[in-house]
Amino acid sequence: MSIVKVIEVIATSTKSFDDATQNAVKEASKSVKNIISVYVKDMSGKVENNSIVSYGVTAKISFKINKEG
Known part of the structure; x- marks a missing residue:
């Protein structure tokens, strides 16, 4: 069974909302x-x-913390 965990982050960019979202993931x-x-x-x-x-x-x-198989 896989378990998914969720964290909340804040990120910024001087370019766009899309770029700020990319920065959050990066x-x-x-x-x-x-x-x-x-x-x-x-x-x-x-x-x-x-x-x-x-x-x-x-x-x-969201990310998996326990991968099946």
Whole structure:
């Protein structure tokens, strides 16, 4: 039987929400193995002079901790 664990991470990017999500997975993968999915729970942006200067996501990352077979 496989067991799936979920962690919540916060990541940012100066490019886009997609890039912030990629950063979340990239950084999590440095210490977590067997990542199987990412769910973006929340998005936010930092605005300066009427322009978005930073994109942020709160993401839930799921990974297997016990692989069958």
